Amino acid sequence: MIPQQIAHTIVDPKAYAAEKPVDDAFTWLRREMPLAVAQPDGFDPFWVVTRHRDILEVERQNELFHNGDRSTVVTSKTADEKVRSMMGGSPHLVRSLVQMDNPDHGYYRRLTQPYFLPQNIRKLEPRIREIAKSFVNRMAEKGGRCDFARDIAFLYPLHVIMEILGVPEVDEPMMLRLTQELFGSADAEMSRSAPADENEGLAALMATIADFVAYFNKMTEDRRAHPRDDVASVIANGTVNGQPLGQLEAMSYYIIVATAGHDTTSNTTAGALWALAENPGQLALLKKDMPACMPLFIEESIRWVTPVKHFMRTATADATLAGHKIAKGDWLMLSYPSGNRDEDVFDDPFAFKVDRTPNRQVAFGYGAHVCLGQHLARMEMRILWEELLPRLHELELAGEPRRMEAAFVCGPKSVPVRYRMQ
Amino acid sequence: MATGFKTWQCENCGFLYEEEFGLPAEGIAPGTRWEDVADDFICPNCGFAKSQFSMIEV
Numbered sequence: 001m002i003p004q005q006i007a008h009t010i011v012d013p014k015a016y017a018a019e020k021p022v023d024d025a026f027t028w029l030r031r032e033m034p035l036a037v038a039q040p041d042g043f044d045p046f047w048v049v050t051r052h053r054d055i056l057e058v059e060r061q062n063e064l065f066h067n068g069d070r071s072t073v074v075t076s077k078t079a080d081e082k083v084r085s086m087m088g089g090s091p092h093l094v095r096s097l098v099q100m101d102n103p104d105h106g107y108y109r110r111l112t113q114p115y116f117l118p119q120n121i122r123k124l125e126p127r128i129r130e131i132a133k134s135f136v137n138r139m140a141e142k143g144g145r146c147d148f149a150r151d152i153a154f155l156y157p158l159h160v161i162m163e164i165l166g167v168p169e170v171d172e173p174m175m176l177r178l179t180q181e182l183f184g185s186a187d188a189e190m191s192r193s194a195p196a197d198e199n200e201g202l203a204a205l206m207a208t209i210a211d212f213v214a215y216f217n218k219m220t221e222d223r224r225a226h227p228r229d230d231v232a233s234v235i236a237n238g239t240v241n242g243q244p245l246g247q248l249e250a251m252s253y254y255i256i257v258a259t260a261g262h263d264t265t266s267n268t269t270a271g272a273l274w275a276l277a278e279n280p281g282q283l284a285l286l287k288k289d290m291p292a293c294m295p296l297f298i299e300e301s302i303r304w305v306t307p308v309k310h311f312m313r314t315a316t317a318d319a320t321l322a323g324h325k326i327a328k329g330d331w332l333m334l335s336y337p338s339g340n341r342d343e344d345v346f347d348d349p350f351a352f353k354v355d356r357t358p359n360r361q362v363a364f365g366y367g368a369h370v371c372l373g374q375h376l377a378r379m380e381m382r383i384l385w386e387e388l389l390p391r392l393h394e395l396e397l398a399g400e401p402r403r404m405e406a407a408f409v410c411g412p413k414s415v416p417v418r419y420r421m422q
Numbered sequence: 423m424a425t426g427f428k429t430w431q432c433e434n435c436g437f438l439y440e441e442e443f444g445l446p447a448e449g450i451a452p453g454t455r456w457e458d459v460a461d462d463f464i465c466p467n468c469g470f471a472k473s474q475f476s477m478i479e480v
Contacts, residue, residue, distance in 0.1 A: 060469045117436040119478065358447050360466070370435045370468040 002029065002048060007038035010048065010335070011074050013186035013405040016309055023350070026050055026338035035322045038333075042076045046312065046331040047324075052342040052362060054322050055334045058313055059367035066101045067369065068092070069314035070331055073408045082202050093209055094252035097372065098311070105368060107240045108249065112257075115164070115231055118375045124164070129383050131159055136387045140421045145398055149415040153270035157380055161261035164376075165254070166219070166230030174215075179259040180404075181208040187405035189413070209255070216254040231257055260409075264307040265377045267411020269384065271305035272297075274415045275352040277397045286354040287389055297354040298381050303361035304352050306337045307411045311365070336363055394420040430456050430475040437467035439475060 006025045015021040029036070029050045039045040049055055058065045071080055071091045084091055092099045097109055114120060135156045139146060146152065154176060162172050184190025185205050192208055195201035216232075223236035235253045238245055245253065276283040286293045310333050319326045326332070339362045341349040346359075364371035371377070399416035427442035439445065439459070444452040448466055450459060456477070463472040 056469065113436070117431070118438060364467075366467075367469050368434060374467075375436055 002033055002036050002038040004040070007040040010038065010333070011040050011043065011407055013407045013410075016407050016410045017187075017403040017405040019403065022309075022337065023341065026335060026341065030338060030342060035324050042078065043074065044077055044080075044331060046074065046333050047321075047326065048333050048335060049321075050335050050338040050342075051322070052339040052345040052360070055336070055339040055362055056366050057321060058332060058334060059365055059369065061319075062101065062105075062368040064316055064319055065313035065332065066316050067105075067311070067313065068095075068099045068101050069316070069329075070312065072098050072312050074310060074312055074333055076198060078198055079202055082199065086206070093205065094255055095246075095248050096252035096256040098256065098369070099252075102368070104240075104249075108245075108253070109368075109372065111238045111240070111245075112231060112234055112253075113372065115234065116372050116376055121376050121379055124376075125379065125383065127163070128160055128380060129387065131163075132156065132380075132384045132387045135384070136391065139388070139419075140391065144420060145418050146416075147414055148273050148417050149266075149270040149401075149412045153266045153273070153412075153415070156384060157262040157265035157269070157377075160376075160380055161257065161373075164231055165257050165261070166223070166228060166232035167258065171215075174211075175258055178208055178212055179263050181205075182255075182259055183263055183409040184404050184406055184413075186407070187413075190404055212255050212258070213251045216251055216258075219254070220250065261373055261376075263409060264371075264411075265373075265380055267307035267409070268301050268305045268377070269381055270412040270415050271307075272301035272381070272385075273395075273417065274397070274401050274412055275301070275304055277395050277415075277417055279352050280395070282352060282354045283395060287392075290386070290389060293354050294382055294385065295378075296357055296359065297385070298378055299359040299361055300352065300354055300356045301381065302363045302377075303340045303346075303356075303359060305411055306340045306361070306363045307409055308336055308363065308365075309406075309408055309410055310335050311369075336365075391422040392419060393422065394418075427453075428456065428477055429479075431478045432465040432468060432470055433474050433476055434470040435465060435468040437465050438478075 006028065009015045009021050009025040029048060034051045035047060035049055035054055037045050038048050049058055080091060083093055097105060100108060135152050139152055158172055158176055162175060167175060180190045181192045185201055188194040192204040195204050219232050220236040223233040227233040227237055235250055286297050313332045313334060315326045315328055315330045317328050343349055364374045396418050398418040401415045402413055404410050404413045430439040441455055442452065444450040444454045459472065461472060
């Protein structure tokens with residue numbers, strides 16, 4: 001059994017904001033107990049999968065390790081009971097691709113997958129470059145000082161995905177606020193009501209989801225009456241086995257696109273600039289040979305930030321993993337930051353290297369549930385850096401950056417920087 | 423010089439195998455035709471099998 005202090009750290013939102021306690025905990029686990037059971041107070045026991053190869057092994061076997069049988073995010077017993085009581089026994093507040101297993105997962109993924117394939121998003125490049133240029137100009141107009149997270153990184157991927165989804169620009173601030181409430185429910189600065197306890201936190205989360213649902217219900221009506229060339233029209237008019245999407249599934253589809261479709265890219269972009277500001281030698285190396293370094297830098301940024309901190313899986317049968325007996329029904333935490341700092345896979349894993357190769361980062365997951373938007377995310381980041389870096393001549397931190405307090409999706413919430421731009 | 427290189431795509435994740443460039447990081451040299459890629463090749467991005475790739479026009 002994992003020592004209680006470490007078990008508590010790996011579910012503590014504040015520890016993820018500080019980062020070092022989590023890095024230290026997982027470094028210790030990889031060395032001493034790479035696959036073991038944790039049971040923080042108030043939680044059901046779960047296996048903690050810390051090694052890169054074991055994470056791939058679980059994700060590869062998506063029939064043996066299900067997403068939907070229990071919560072996909074580590075959840076206290078109290079919160080789990082409350083969710084089940086509200087959701088007719090289901091452990092999930094939404095039912096998106098993340099909470100589905102086959103056959104539904106395949107059916108629902110295929111609905112929008114063509115939209116997010118490289119050959120389709122390539123067509124979007126000219127428009128995304130226009131958007132990127134406008135944000136780079138905005139940064140230049142700030143006069144050499146900005147909060148890169150709030151002024152640029154939160155807003156650029158938001159604008160791109162909202163155009164793809166079909167949400168008008170005027171509603172983007174609301175979508176950003178709802179996204180931050182959803183992923184930042186444990187962070188007093190981000191949550192809807194700075195909840196005093198778990199019950200209040202869950203109520204706030206439900207209110208956020210209700211706002212999303214009200215908005216996207218209207219969008220469904222509109223796109224059924226007036227279909228357009230956007231993802232909302234695909235969801236509103238799509239069918240699975242000849243039937244329209246279920247209400248819960250359709251709303252969940254909108255919500256995952258409208259949240260995961262920008263927040264993780266924002267986190268990675270903000271975290272990458274933070275890392276460049278702290279590592280001027282790496283920035284110089286990147287600027288010296290941008291075409292060669294760019295794809296490596298993007299993979300390293302994704303590895304470095306790893307915005308999705310974990311997903312949970314549930315064993316559907318007795319199994320063996322890394323020599324341990326996993327019983328049917330066991331719950332497993334896949335720790336992506338740990339996999340991305342695995343000393344057996346990455347040389348000097350706590351160093352940010354813009355030319356790191358090979359880089360088998362696992363931040364997008366693996367197997368059937370690998371991130372649907374990964375090609376778009378990489379392209380958005382490449383275009384922004386191609387527009388920004390040639391104009392950026394000096395860069396340094398202008399204050400202490402801060403991360404969101406969250407144990408699920410977590411990244412920078414403030415990155416104050418000073419810079420000189422053309 | 424060989425021409426007519428094709429592109430193959432993983433049906434699960436969209437990863438592209440371009441014959442012209444191969445996958446040097448996986449030990450597959452540039453110019454390697456898909457039929458010459460080992461049968462036990464798995465998608466480096468998501469782990470799906472070679473049989474779940476299909477040829478695409480890009």
